[in-house]
Amino acid sequence: MRIVDALSVSAALGEAEPWASHIASLDEALGGGLGYGQVHEIYAAEPDDASSTASFAMAVAMGMCQRADRPKQTVLWLRERRWLKSAGILQANGWAELGGAPEQGLVGVVPDTLSLLRAAAEALHCGRLGAIILEGWGKMPALDLTASRRLVLAAEKSGVPLLLLRIDATPASSAARTRWQVASAPSRALPGNAPGLPTFDLTLLRQRSGPSGLHWRLEWDRDRHNFREAPLSGAVVSAPLDRPLADRENAPQQTGGRRHAA
Amino acid sequence: MRRSRQEAGATQPEGASDISLPPLAMVAKVRGALRLAAVDARAQALGIVPGMTLADARALEPELVVTEMDEGADRQWLERLARDCRDWSPRVTLAAPDGITLDIAGVDHLFGGETGLCTQIEETMAAIGMTLRHAIASTPEAAQALARHGAPSIRDERAAIRALPVLALGLDADSTLALNRAGIRQIGDLTVRPSATIAARFGAGAIHALYRLMGEEQAPIDVLRDPEPLHFERRFAEPVALQATIATVFMALLQEAATVLAERDLGGHRFVLTLYRTDGARHRLAIETGRATRDPALVLRLFDERIASLADPLDPGFGYDRIGLFLPATDPLPTSQPSLDGREKDEAELAELIERLSTRLGPGCLLRLAPRDSHLPEQAQLALPAMDVRPPVPWPQPPEGGPPMRPLFLFDPPQRVEVLAEVPDGPPHRFRWRRKLHEVRLYEGPERIANEWWRHKGGECAGQGGLTRDYYRVEDVQGRRYWIFRHGLYEEKPDPQWYLHGLFA
Known part of the structure; x- marks a missing residue:
């Protein structure tokens, strides 16, 4: 028995411009950028890429939250309790290190897959959220075509993007607008052979209307809140494309300093 | 008598x-002049009495x-x-x-x-x-x-x-x-x-x-x-079982409650709905709101969430003959004036979502992360129920430039790894985690994090403060970045163990 038949839905936002990643080939393939009010599926290439996939989703969510007209948006991260042990505890420090504002974030830890989907559908009704990240592990049989269509409709109504992480799962048919695959990639080493910025191997597996099967290697720049293309030959230290070499040697001084002071 | x-x-x-x-005195403004309203025994002994002007009292006793x-x-x-x-x-x-x-x-x-x-x-x-x-x-x-x-x-x-x-x-x-x-x-x-x-x-x-x-x-x-307890009730001559009727009655109860609350400038924190079935069974449903409220539509929606999340659904059977609403906890809630820019509406919308999700998932399931003053990585944050945290506590922002120094995911407890290092005190060369061998390509470290020796008994003496950790940020040949530490220096322990503590982007 329910008391109310249908929940009231917050007023839909106007059609927002898609979020442009400032990588020409990526934006062109997507027809302008990643759209708000849509569902984007992000698959991990391997279960070991879970943290890279999650970080990529986090980076996208933070990029999508940088809207001039609505500052300080909240990101909601939904997780399932039984996977906490293999996935690890979400750290606000790491969130801030990726350039986010964890104090604006909400973390929902739910008991099972069904409540995960329900919570996402419920949260999609609130237009105040900047983005929702749903971290799904395993096959998730509850997420069938009907369920994903329901999420898409809710997202369209409120204009909130839903990033659906699928870890340890094979791509299945869904109503999502785009489907991505993320793998971690070797980063450009900093001086002193230190691991560099977060780097991802990104594949656009499918999108509803547009080209697919494209591949990028991207680096996340947390200070500017955008991606930039990383050289594909990550195994050697390569000269940066956008800055002179001398500048580069100055910049990581802090890192080196911190290393020794640690 | x-x-x-x-x-x-x-x-x-x-x-x-x-x-x-x-001596102590309390002053109040009486017709534009500061006059003493109350004095203590010491002041009274000095001849300072209530009703005096403050200037006169100061003249008697400068201190x-x-x-x-x-x-x-x-x-x-x-x-x-x-x-x-x-x-x-x-x-x-x-x-x-x-x-x-x-x-x-x-x-x-x-x-x-x-x-x-x-x-x-x-x-x-x-x-x-x-x-x-x-x-x-x-x-x-x-x-x-x-x-x-x-x-x-x-x-x-x-x-x-x-x-x-x-x-x-x-x-x-x-x-x-x-x-x-x-x-x-x-x-x-x-x-x-x-x-x-x-x-x-x-x-x-x-x-x-x-x-x-x-x-x-x-x-x-x-x-x-x-004050009268906030208890509202409807009794029926004939039991009601229709969902529409129950919803109408409940809405009427909530509106009645809202009127009484508005008269007393109060808002409800907890709402308890009791449904009395004809055969004597009782269904008791309780909801809690983050802020005090008297908005019937909001409370109704929260109850709807609560009903939807019940393990076994409500069964009206032959109908309910009594429906009661009780408000055990209230808070002052003055009538507010909405602001023009609509920011308040945004905030309210978010607060409402937090309430709704907390009601549906349980209050401990929707969390906000708050910083905690500890340099041990696993104790650096507190996950607090989002309903209770208001306003959020800001997190320090990392310095510009440079890679992330702290992982996004942390294992608690850290996971044991077998490590092969080139030199005993040096960085890991390769390590085995979850039965897979990882070849280290890049590393940075050590970042030395000492134990909280001040919490240990006798921790101020050398060697008694617990083991120091040497953290390394490493990247394997596949490009996955890990946070690995050696638990204990070689001076502290002859054969220190290695642990994997976190996963980077």
């Missing part, structure tokens, strides 16, 4: 006899400590004391600003008679630092007057009242002065005079006050009582 007992508590702590402290009078706090404190006084009598009346009247008719024998009761109250008040003056009389007014102006011990009540100064009538200052000028100094002088002349000269108020003091006239008393 009503026997009343009155106590007048002055809001002065008992330790007033301490000479070393400077006078002055604070502002807070009448609201006084009133609140008096009410609290009065509520505590209900231990002794069910009928307690406030005599603002500093008196409490207890009706002890028929209750004093429970405490060993009037003397026993007085001793008990005196001891209780002394324990919380209140000075107390009390008296027992047959009317509340007489008890108040005797406590304030009477002698410490009273044998004959009528004689004691007659001996009271005319100030005890509680008339305005002009009338009291006029009475004194007319040579009437005591109540006894007034009782022997015909009442008509008194009324003609000082007004009917003087006569009423006199009669009440003498017990010849009864005045109404305003007994302190708790």
